[in-house]
Amino acid sequence: MRVLVTEDDDDLRFAVAAALRNEGLAVDEVADLPAADEALFVTEYDCAVFDRMLPSGDAVEYVRELRRAGRTVPVLFLTARDTVADRVEGFAVGGDDYLVKPFAVPELAARVHSLCRRAATVRPPVQRFADLEIDTARRQVHRDGVLLMLTRKEFAVLELLAARADQAIPRADLIEKCWDEMTEPNSNVVEVLVSQLRRKLGDPPLIHTVRGVGYRLAPPGADDSGRG
Incomplete structure (x- = not known):
């Protein structure tokens, strides 16, 4: 935000x-x-x-x-x-x-x-996606019942991905919403943070790369042309 x-x-x-x-x-x-x-x-x-x-x-x-x-x-x-x-x-x-x-x-x-x-678009205080549970009020994330220790920036990115689940979110949108004007748009801050977030979320992966666009939150194993 x-x-x-x-x-x-x-x-x-x-x-x-x-x-x-x-x-x-x-x-x-x-x-x-x-x-x-x-x-x-x-x-x-x-x-x-x-x-x-x-x-x-x-x-x-x-x-x-x-x-x-x-x-x-x-x-x-x-x-x-x-x-x-x-x-x-x-x-x-x-x-x-x-x-x-x-x-x-x-x-x-x-x-x-x-x-x-x-x-933000009205949404329930607790968002659920597959075995992921995102409590926006308490700013807590559980996966398969296990509390995950996310940084505030990781939570912000995951919250945005969940708000537009199954949609490809351009890298530029992530920077605009989750970083500020001091961020160099050509830096790798998004890639680094998404990599960290994927590690914390664990397997099977929920964050998928949409090549040439950005990322999307999708069910485990989701894949189609240009996505992985």
Whole structure:
């Protein structure tokens, strides 16, 4: 899942981005509304986090225009303005959540995860595929009843593959959803992580390579032209 963080305070932006990346999210960072607008134009995000008061303007007004344009990306406001009227205004323009500074970073991460799940296609909290069980709420994976110890990034990739099970997911889609703009698109990060994930999932294999495209989650032994 990919998140946009818009915050003009460099230290706070770096801290928030680092905490969200540590939770397995892909994070892009910008410092003002024009940069946020450009990022939202070129990239599909699962959630956007806005500091409310920015040198370039009030993010509430920007989100109001975003909603008028039909954009539905979930939005969380960060702000030092803590009156009921301020919070109501944030929700009234189409904000989805509101967190007052100072805040606990783990709480922010939990709220962002909740908004990302809300943005995704509605699916059961526990996904089952063959003998694989993926608990998105607890962020746990079992295979044949055995708990697997996955990294947050491995879980993010597996969750995306499961959400589109039996479909070929292009490598570019995996990078866009599970990594951020700092990732070199020609690097082998996807191949390395998928290899690690396959080892942890064990045999028979569930993640299949779709040659020239990417990967898909399919039943054991699934194979056809160009797939393996």
